[in-house]
Structure formats: structure tokens, C-alpha cells
Amino acid sequence: MKITLGLSSLGLAILLAMAGCGKKMGLPSESPLSKWGAGDTTYVRINPPWDRNHPYRHNFQDPRDVIVGRDGHIWVADSLFIWKLDRAGQILNRYLVPGLQDIKAIAQSPTGQIYAVRGDSIVYLLDGTFFLTHRKARYTGVAVDDENWIYLADSGRQMLLKFSADDPSQSDTLATYGTGGGTVDLPRGITTDISLNVYFVQEGGSFHVQKMRPSATGYLPDVYFGLQGDSLKQFMAPQDVAVDADGYIYVADTGNHRIQKFSPYGGLKIAFGDSGSAGEQFIFPEGIAVDENLILYIADTGNDRVERYQLSTEIDIPEEP
Numbered sequence: 243m244k245i246t247l248g249l250s251s252l253g254l255a256i257l258l259a260m261a262g263c264g265k266k267m268g269l270p271s272e273s274p275l276s277k278w279g280a281g282d283t284t285y286v287r288i289n290p291p292w293d294r295n296h297p298y299r300h301n302f303q304d305p306r307d308v309i310v311g312r313d314g315h316i317w318v319a320d321s322l323f324i325w326k327l328d329r330a331g332q333i334l335n336r337y338l339v340p341g342l343q344d345i346k347a348i349a350q351s352p353t354g355q356i357y358a359v360r361g362d363s364i365v366y367l368l369d370g371t372f373f374l375t376h377r378k379a380r381y382t383g384v385a386v387d388d389e390n391w392i393y394l395a396d397s398g399r400q401m402l403l404k405f406s407a408d409d410p411s412q413s414d415t416l417a418t419y420g421t422g423g424g425t426v427d428l429p430r431g432i433t434t435d436i437s438l439n440v441y442f443v444q445e446g447g448s449f450h451v452q453k454m455r456p457s458a459t460g461y462l463p464d465v466y467f468g469l470q471g472d473s474l475k476q477f478m479a480p481q482d483v484a485v486d487a488d489g490y491i492y493v494a495d496t497g498n499h500r501i502q503k504f505s506p507y508g509g510l511k512i513a514f515g516d517s518g519s520a521g522e523q524f525i526f527p528e529g530i531a532v533d534e535n536l537i538l539y540i541a542d543t544g545n546d547r548v549e550r551y552q553l554s555t556e557i558d559i560p561e562e563p
């Protein structure tokens with residue numbers, strides 16, 4: 243299926259509608275669960291958190307996405323800025339994109355370009371170049387693969403799409419609205435892996451976490467799970483997903499104020515976090531990323547901070563097939 247791209251050239255004004263800001267969120271969970279781990283493997287918080295009390299003074303305001311960039315840096319999008327940090331948290335730069343506030347998600351291309359989405363548009367970083375828009379779109383997630391294809395979750399039109407950053411006339415629809423695996427209902431965060439599988443989370447319906455794989459005839463549902471709720475392997479308005487080099491899936495279970503980790507097949511490995519501002523607590527965390535050392539970076543949105551967590555051991559846990 244071909245889609246129409248409203249593509250404009252460099253220098254056009256950014257026209258950003260203020261629509262699409264309402265977000266459904268679950269109530270804070272009253273679940274007694276605070277942490278669950280198999281065996282003796284747990285996630286340990288790396289101190290200090292990146293917040294305003296840190297020596298580097300990370301004055302984040304509602305950080306909503308964090309990525310491990312292809313340039314090796316950590317990039318954070320908050321309500322005003324896109325921040326570029328090194329792995330130790332030192333602030334290397336802070337970009338104000340003119341007219342572009344409340345960025346929902348960011349991604350970095352193989353050439354180092356940062357793409358940011360906010361409701362109805364996708365833009366280049368730095369010069370604020372207006373890159374793509376659609377009147378009915380509400381972009382809620384963005385990813386870029388090694389071949390410079392840009393993937394978008396569009397909650398307005400209820401679809402996942404991708405297009406080539408090198409030739410935007412090349413585009414494809416990956417999924418459309420539905421209730422089963424391989425369909426979307428209010429999709430949010432999206433990411434890809436080295437095999438070009440596509441992972442996304444969604445707020446609506448069921449199957450809140452999904453993996454799709456490319457095939458000769460299009461994208462096929464591969465792994466999908468998750469009902470709404472606050473039990474293990476249930477979700478409340480999850481906003482982001484990350485995948486590591488071994489295919490483990492990490493979900494920002496935003497409305498439950500926790501992180502859940504799954505095997506490549508969807509078996510629950512670990513869940514941790516509950517509502518609050520202390521250690522091992524989050525308030526509506528909206529973004530998650532994982533680096534090559536398996537350190538998790540979590541945009542703890544409601545606490546205005548970025549948290550890092552590391553696995554306490556490398557002990558193997560028997561796989562759930």
C-alpha cells in the first residue's frame with residue numbers, strides 16, 4: 243500500500259498543531275508487587291540518577307524518550323530540549339528545536355541525523371527542518387534501521403509505516419488497525435533490531451507488546467502478548483519498548499510505573515518498580531533504551547529524571563520457549 247507523504251524542502255516553517263496531546267493513563271497501581279526476579283538476578287540502580295541534584299545538573303522537565311544513539315551518546319527528549327549526553331551523564335549539548343516542544347520520541351539514523359516526532363510531524367534536529375507531516379497523523383513513535391528506513395507509529399491513522407530516508411517515495415504500511423497480532427490499536431513506542439524485526443507497544447486493545455518480522459509478502463506477526471492490568475505480564479498504557487542484541491524485550495509499563503523484561507519469545511524475565519520517587523520507583527516512565535552492556539536507561543518522566551539500571555549478574559535463567 244502506497245502512502246502519500248507531505249514532504250517539504252529545507253527551510254519551510256514548522257507548522258505544528260497543538261492537537262493530540264491528550265493521553266489515556268491508568269491510575270497508579272496499588273499492586274503489592276514491587277520487584278520480581280527469577281533466581282538471584284535482579285536489576286540494580288546505578289547511582290546517582292540523572293536529575294537536578296546530580297553534579298552535572300540534569301534539569302530535565304518531563305523527559306519522555308531516551309535513546310542510545312548510533313554515535314554512542316545518550317540522547318534525551320524532554321518537554322523543551324533534546325539533550326546529548328555521554329555515557330557518564332555529562333551534558334555535551336542541549337538543543338532547542340524552534341517551535342517543537344513536547345517531543346514524544348526520537349531516533350538516530352546511521353548518518354547521525356536525529357529524528358523527532360511530536361503529534362503531527364517529524365523533523366530534523368538542530369535546524370528544525372520540517373520533514374514529514376500528515377493532517378490526520380499523530381506520530382507517537384519513531385525508529386531508524388541500519389538501511390536508513392524510518393519507522394513511525396501513527397496513533398492518529400492507527401497504523402505503522404516506514405519510508406526510506408534516502409528516497410521518501412519508497413514507503414510501506416506495516417500494520418493497520420485491528421484487534422489481533424500484527425495489528426495496531428493506539429501504537430506508541432517502536433523499535434527495530436539487527437534482523438529488521440519491528441517491535442512496538444500499544445495502549446489500546448490487547449497484545450500490548452508485539453514483534454513483527456519482515457517476509458517476502460510483508461510484515462507478519464511473530465510474538466505478541468499482554469492484556470490490560472497490573473498483574474505480571476499485563477500492562478497499563480505502555481509507552482516504549484527496547485530490544486537488546488540477544489532479542490530480549492524491555493517495556494516501559496508506564497501506567498504501572500514499572501519496567502518489564504521478556505525473553506525473545508515473550509516469557510517474563512523480570513519486573514521491577516512501583517509508583518514513587520525513591521530508588522526502584524518511577525512515576526509514569528515513558529521511555530526506555532538498552533545499551534551494548536545491557537544497561538537500561540529509563541526516562542522517568544514524572545520524576546524529571548533519567549534512571550539507569552544494570553543486571554546484578556549474568557546468570558542464565560532457563561528459557562521459556
Ligand SMILES: [Ca+2]
Pocket residue numbers: 307308309347348431432482483529530
Ligand atoms: Ca523510544
